[in-house]
Amino acid sequence: MKAIPLAAALLGLTAAAMPATVSAQRGWQPIAQRQGNLDARIDQGIRSGRLxxxxxRRLTTEMRQLSRLESRYRAGGLNQWxxxxxxxRYxxxxxxxxxxxxxxxxxRYR
Structure with a gap:
């Protein structure tokens, strides 16, 4: 009989800890994901005419330069700095x- 309340308590603790873990992970995105998001936003701006x-051209060039910098950083191992x-930069x-x-x-505004 004590197994059910114990299991319920463990399940409650696990559920309570999950949102904190998920929200902490949302604050930081992998660099590849940030690149993809920025690239998609630039493409969407071009298609919609907002850019x-x-x-x-300038944003795409900056994106390419940032990607090359990242490659140089990764060649020696990516440290915290x-x-x-x-x-x-992103x-x-x-x-x-x-x-x-x-x-x-x-x-639209011209």
Whole structure:
């Protein structure tokens, strides 16, 4: 009879710990996933007309340069400083994509 309350208590503790674990993991995305998300946002901006050709070209070039930098970092093993540097650079690129997509320099407003 004591097995059922014990199992219920363990299940409750496990369920309570899950949201904290999941939310902690959501804060950090693997670099490959960030690249894919940014690439998809740039493509969507091009298709929707929210990015002008020069903006899209510049963002794509920055994305390529960032990818090359990551390859150089990974060649020697990615340390904590390099990971933070890449995170900072991807954050900045993400902010530029967001700004360029909402700066009203698309064909609908000209």
């Amino acid at each position: 002008t050709r020069p903006e899209a 390099e990971r933070r540097d890449l995170d900072r 954050d900045a690129l993400s902010a530029r994509v967001r700004f360029d997509k909402h700066d009203r320099q698309d064909r």
